[in-house]
Amino acid sequence: xxxxxxxxxxxxxxxxxxxxxxxxxxxxxxxxxxxxxxxxxxxxxxxxxxxxxxxxxxxxxxxxxxxxxxxxxxxxxxxxxxxxxxxxxxxxxxxxxxxxxxxxxxxxxxxxxxxxxxxxxxxxxxxxxxxxxxxxxxxxxxxxxxxxxxxxxxxxxxxxxxxxxxxxxxxxxxxxxxxxxxxxxxxxxxxxxxxxxxxxxxxxxxxxxxxxxxxxxxxxxxxxxxxxxxxxxxxxxxxxxxxxxxxxxxxxxxxxxxxxxxxxxxxxxxxxxxxxxxxxxxxxxxxxxxxxxxxxxxxxxx
Numbered sequence: 001x002x003x004x005x006x007x008x009x010x011x012x013x014x015x016x017x018x019x020x021x022x023x024x025x026x027x028x029x030x031x032x033x034x035x036x037x038x039x040x041x042x043x044x045x046x047x048x049x050x051x052x053x054x055x056x057x058x059x060x061x062x063x064x065x066x067x068x069x070x071x072x073x074x075x076x077x078x079x080x081x082x083x084x085x086x087x088x089x090x091x092x093x094x095x096x097x098x099x100x101x102x103x104x105x106x107x108x109x110x111x112x113x114x115x116x117x118x119x120x121x122x123x124x125x126x127x128x129x130x131x132x133x134x135x136x137x138x139x140x141x142x143x144x145x146x147x148x149x150x151x152x153x154x155x156x157x158x159x160x161x162x163x164x165x166x167x168x169x170x171x172x173x174x175x176x177x178x179x180x181x182x183x184x185x186x187x188x189x190x191x192x193x194x195x196x197x198x199x200x201x202x203x204x205x206x207x208x209x210x211x212x213x214x215x216x217x218x219x220x221x222x223x224x225x226x227x228x229x230x231x232x233x234x235x236x237x238x239x240x241x242x243x244x245x246x247x248x249x250x251x252x253x254x255x256x257x258x259x260x261x262x263x264x265x266x267x268x269x270x271x272x273x274x275x276x277x278x279x280x281x282x283x284x285x286x287x288x289x290x291x292x293x294x295x296x297x298x299x300x301x302x
Contacts (some may be wrong), residue, residue: 003234010231014243017231020224022250025094026258027212027220028086034209035202037086038195040216041079045188047217052181052226060181067178070170074179075186077166081159082187084152092149098135098248100153105131105245105277107161112237115165124238127280134273135248137266161241167229168237176229183229184221242277249274 031040053060088097106128109120170179232240249271 006234010234011239011243013227013231014235014240015246017224017227018244018247019250020219020227021244021247022252023254024216024220024224024247025098025251026254027215029089029094030208030212031216032086032089034204034206035213036195036199037083038191038199039202040086040213041082041191042188042195043213044216044221045075045078045184045191047188047213048221048225049181049184049188051218051222052177052184056177056181059175060178063178063181064174066174068182070174071179071182072186074163074167074170074183076190077159077163078183078187079190081156081163084156084159088149088152088156090149091147092153094251096150097153098251100150101157101160102135102245102248103132103154103157104161104164105241107158108164108241109238111158111161112165115162116169120238123280124242127242127277128238130273130277130280131242131245134270134275134277135245137270137273164232164241164244165237168232168240171229171233176233177226180226180229184225246274 028040035043085097085101092100109124109128113119170176228240228244252271
């Protein structure tokens with residue numbers, strides 16, 4: 001398979017992950033109504049690890065040490081980042097969080113610059129700004145104020161920007177599928193220990209809450225995060241962030257069709273701006289052609 005085809009498949013995988021995460025905002029909002037933070041994370045990540053092992057257990061048993069090491073490192077990072085997003089949903093709306101979390105698209109080029117010492121291309125900066133503008137039009141229905149839920153969401157956005165850059169580094173050094181399994185296992189185990197020490201078992205398991213956990217564990221994590229980890233082996237961090245940030249657009253699409261949220265021209269314009277950012281991130285500057293003079297040629301005088 002050519003590198004171009006691999007890059008195209010990576011883009012499709014990232015868009016599919018964004019679609020999955022679009023529904024995750026709604027599922028997460030339902031989950032926090034019924035269950036505690038670390039109980040949600042325990043079920044979500046341990047179940048995701050189980051799903052991955054059921055499908056790829058034979059391969060995982062023969063995994064390399066690098067995948068274990070990098071998976072554990074990502075899992076620890078995720079353990080500290082994910083509670084910010086879950087707790088934030090208690091204090092802010094899913095739509096507002098969708099905008100704030102998607103801010104990682106604008107943060108990734110700068111985080112990548114700091115960590116990798118590689119200055120991003122100019123179009124990456126403009127694409128990130130366009131994403132923020134587009135998602136802002138989609139989600140902001142009131143004046144944005146930095147309250148507790150907003151601050152936690154922004155904290156998660158910064159953490160996830162770091163996660164995207166670090167994942168890109170690790171994915172090129174090991175099998176990203178194996179790395180995904182150990183990252184989920186690490187996050188889920190740490191969440192379980194924290195839940196046993198600080199939280200009580202849920203008194204009931206209502207159907208909406210259980211279904212939301214099933215979605216978060218299988219679609220949002222086992223499928224979407226694994227797609228991201230694998231895809232980042234074949235594309236850049238900045239491009240990854242741009243494509244994944246369209247999750248906010250899909251969150252509103254699901255809201256419109258499944259929950260009958262109002263469809264407005266503002267939503268349409270915002271969606272077009274986000275799509276434009278994706279196209280802009282693909283633009284590559286062409287180097288000017290230079291005319292080479294054959295070494296044995298002589299200058300022709302008029």
